Amino acid sequence: MQVAVVGAGAVGCYYGGLLLRAGHDVTFIGRQPHVDAINAHGLLLDTNTFNGRLPARAATDTHALAPPDLVLVCVKSADTEQAGRSLAGRLRPETSVLSLQNGVDNAPRLNAVIGHAVIPVVVYVGSEMAGPGHVRHHGGGDLAIGPSAASEALAEALQAAGIRTTIAEDIDRTLWSKLIINCAFNALSAVAGISYGPMLEVEGTRDVVTSAVQEAVAVSRASGVSISDDIIEQILKIPAMMPNQMSSTAQDLARGKPSEIDFLNGYVVRKGAELGIATPTNHALQVMVKLAERGKEFSGRR
Incomplete structure (x- = not known):
């Protein structure tokens, strides 16, 4: 071809x-x-x-x-x-x-x-x-x-x-399931500069991941996309399966490139606002990455 x-x-x-x-x-x-x-x-x-x-x-x-x-x-x-x-x-x-x-x-x-x-x-x-x-x-x-x-x-x-x-x-369900995984880990990996493996060892991280996933699942279901009930359980297994993986968002920040956060956690925030669903954890993760991006811009000007 x-x-x-x-x-x-x-x-x-x-x-x-x-x-x-x-x-x-x-x-x-x-x-x-x-x-x-x-x-x-x-x-x-x-x-x-x-x-x-x-x-x-x-x-x-x-x-x-x-x-x-x-x-x-x-x-x-x-x-x-x-x-x-x-x-x-x-x-x-x-x-x-x-x-x-x-x-x-x-x-x-x-x-x-x-x-x-x-x-x-x-x-x-x-x-x-x-x-x-x-x-x-x-x-x-x-x-x-x-x-x-x-x-x-x-x-x-x-x-x-x-x-x-x-x-x-059911490609919509598959797309949303992948988006929810990205919402769980991408921002945290990026802001901390940490791979998935040690992430959940930090106290409170599991709670943040769970909250981000719950919000995204609520938005997906309100959008008419059915998500598996055990998705949180499956997502929490990922760090042990991919311990050395840095998120694509972390790679973008490390290279000084714009991230896709507005199309990951940010998408959940926008869609949640349309549907009347609160997404404070995803909003916080989106803002954290955008702050990190701005910090890179300022440090590059010095």
Whole structure:
């Protein structure tokens, strides 16, 4: 397949790298440092089972992009509309567009811009950009994709590339469940600069996580999305399962990049306000991250 990865960051480079290794023709669209490194030296894919450079093409925009068979949209949620505008006029009717993004509303936002069906995808991977053109995999890697006429064929192609993929018939529930996990841990990991493992050892953290989850579950159910009754129990197991993982929000703050907090805890706050549901814990976590971002801005000016 001709594959375009729009957003050559930790998620895009990991899945694009696996597709590249499986023999697909992959073009990465990303920021200049990664683009230059990929074009000069290939993509460095660093996993538990493979560490090597894969020849690849990269560009900073989609102007020279041939009409692809598959597009993986992996940009930050704040850049969804911009990514959509960049794809306008470059898709064929049969092109499959997958949104591998945090949050629950990126697929409809993207669809509104490009006028093309977008399949939402829930991503379960720990990865980071360890340097220009260098993606490091920490664990996980499963995908859950929404149902569509193309989903079965896409799942087979992804499975053949070593990406465990399921078709989630109730994709809204899967998206919200992932959002709730992000609301539980992302902000705390970011503000403290702490990985998931030792997080719950700090007194009071379990209570904060539980409160954030309860608020998000209430908002999801009021939005018409059913969430499992044992979600808190399952979420509290995650730090032991992924002890060394830093949240994507923590990685953004560490690199001085804008976070997606407004589309995580912030989304729950906005939706809760629409529905008349109080979300004080999620609001506090959102504000904490925005304060940390502002602190980084001021320290960078000195």
